[in-house]
Amino acid sequence: MRVLIVEDEAHLANLIARVLQRERYEVDVTYDGEAGLARALGGRYDAIVLDRMLPGVDGLEVCRRMRAAGVHTPVLLLSARRELDERVQGLDAGADDYLGKPFAFTELLARIRALTRRGDRPVLPAVLRVGDLTLDPRAHRVERAGREIALSQREFALLEYLMRNAGQVLTREQIRERIWGPAAEPESNIVDLYIHYLRKKLDDRPESLIRTVRGVGYMLRA
Ligand code: CA
Numbered sequence: 001m002r003v004l005i006v007e008d009e010a011h012l013a014n015l016i017a018r019v020l021q022r023e024r025y026e027v028d029v030t031y032d033g034e035a036g037l038a039r040a041l042g043g044r045y046d047a048i049v050l051d052r053m054l055p056g057v058d059g060l061e062v063c064r065r066m067r068a069a070g071v072h073t074p075v076l077l078l079s080a081r082r083e084l085d086e087r088v089q090g091l092d093a094g095a096d097d098y099l100g101k102p103f104a105f106t107e108l109l110a111r112i113r114a115l116t117r118r119g120d121r122p123v124l125p126a127v128l129r130v131g132d133l134t135l136d137p138r139a140h141r142v143e144r145a146g147r148e149i150a151l152s153q154r155e156f157a158l159l160e161y162l163m164r165n166a167g168q169v170l171t172r173e174q175i176r177e178r179i180w181g182p183a184a185e186p187e188s189n190i191v192d193l194y195i196h197y198l199r200k201k202l203d204d205r206p207e208s209l210i211r212t213v214r215g216v217g218y219m220l221r222a
Contacts, residue, residue: 006036060090152197158194172217
């Protein structure tokens, strides 16, 4: 079992790491959101212990971007705040569980065991189908009319977002915020660029799949 810890309080991060290692988990530790996100996107972990308050990219944002990129590793969010809406925000961002600080290590271990067990259960989203397109978030696989299409992580996340909202117009702002996060430059044409890449790869030359809604954004036809 591999666990990633993302926690900027080095003392606490190292303490959690030692407790987990004693239980024979393999552990990686990062001390900020940027590095944590890179690890989460690149590595194969069975669970991620993610602090909510991090310098730079915070825990909620790390979680949102991971999910947008199609990474479904179970996340246990740590937070000093105990209020209900904080909890709801965490779950909305795609966290699987929530633990308020300070916590007992026995509880942390129990939560991690529960999360990693969940791996066997179909908590992960099922295969999405729209027309002759299928997208499997688990296998990170896209097919059009039975032909596999290789997509980059961003392209995959963008297509997943469009497919989950098929038949609805998504504004450029919504897409940019969801796929690139609030830090993306509003005046950049990154959304149009990636739609162009997607259309090319999907062989959507008559633009029958992804419709441009002039002055607003894009829509995948249901
Ligand atoms: Ca913190």
